[in-house]
């Protein structure tokens with residue numbers, strides 16, 4: 326993160342702070358002058374993500390499962406609840422863990438915010454819209470989710486977390502905000518997490534063929550990590566309760582994305598087509614009118630630029646360079 330905008334927070338608890346998005350948030354908050362306690366069980370995150378932060382004044386890592394406990398001694402004035410497996414592959418591998426992070430983990434994070442009188446921000450996800458029959462999706466769209474379907478765990482964990490967050494605001498007066506994040510990409514994604522960008526980049530850099538599911542015409546809206554961090558921090562700073570969509574309103578189909586990655590890496594990787602997994606949504610795209618109007622936020626990093634930065638990071642990682 327390059328920006329060091331002060332948001333005025335003194336002590337922020339970031340659950341899931343050793344993950345892809347969470348580690349960028351921790352860095353941005355430290356840059357802004359806040360103290361940061363990262364609570365993470367390292368189930369899908371990596372110590373390398375926060376290695377550059379460990380020596381920075383004001384940063385503390387607490388290794389714990391948020392579904393069990395949130396052992397934070399100093400009261401925070403902001404809690405960002407990001408702890409949860411996120412990629413489809415991780416959620417399929419860890420279905421109970423995902424549901425517990427969304428239910429018990431959210432309850433524990435909300436309790437921490439309530440007892441400290443802190444603001445609370447829930448990282449929800451576009452998965453709450455399921456396989457949408459409306460495109461783009463605005464925050465009033467209730468979604469099209471099959472709770473027992475292949476992606477039900479991920480969607481229902483977030484839907485329950487949203488309902489609990491709303492109930493805390495209404496029953497306890499907790500100062501809450503729900504951000505619905507759409508697909509995010511950037512440095513520090515795990516090459517094996519199954520998501521399209523890291524998978525395509527890792528394979529092209531290894532000179533392996535890329536696989537595109539179905540006919541490759543299914544679309545995604547991809548937002549660069551720095552933009553997502555700016556959107557989350559804008560929502561935290563604003564009194565908005567949400568839900569508010571944070572994501573990129575432009576779409577790209579998977580086949581075009583694969584071609585673009587091949588072009589930007591300069592690799593000759595071949596593109597192969599494989600069967601599309603069940604439950605894979607045809608497309609998801611945020612309507613970000615609310616974020617634009619209330620937060621003055623919209624993405625700034627274009628797809629090509631974001632992919633170039635991501636590819637550079639993956640190259641450096643493959644060469645064993647220090648992650649930053």
Ligand SMILES: NC(=O)c1ccc[n+]([C@@H]2O[C@H](COP(=O)([O-])OP(=O)(O)OC[C@H]3O[C@@H](n4cnc5c(N)ncnc54)[C@H](O)[C@@H]3O)[C@@H](O)[C@H]2O)c1
Nearest residue numbers: 341343344345346366367368369370390391409411450509
């Ligand atoms: N990356 C995206 O495209 C995206 C999109 C929508 C929503 N989100 C949400 O943002 C959050 C972060 O996603 P990410 O992409 O950085 O995923 P990630 O897997 O890289 O990070 C999640 C972090 O949470 C930690 N964690 C998981 N369960 C935990 C538990 N029970 N206790 C403590 N720590 C736990 C993991 O170890 C990891 O460090 C998630 O809540 C995810 O649902 C992400």
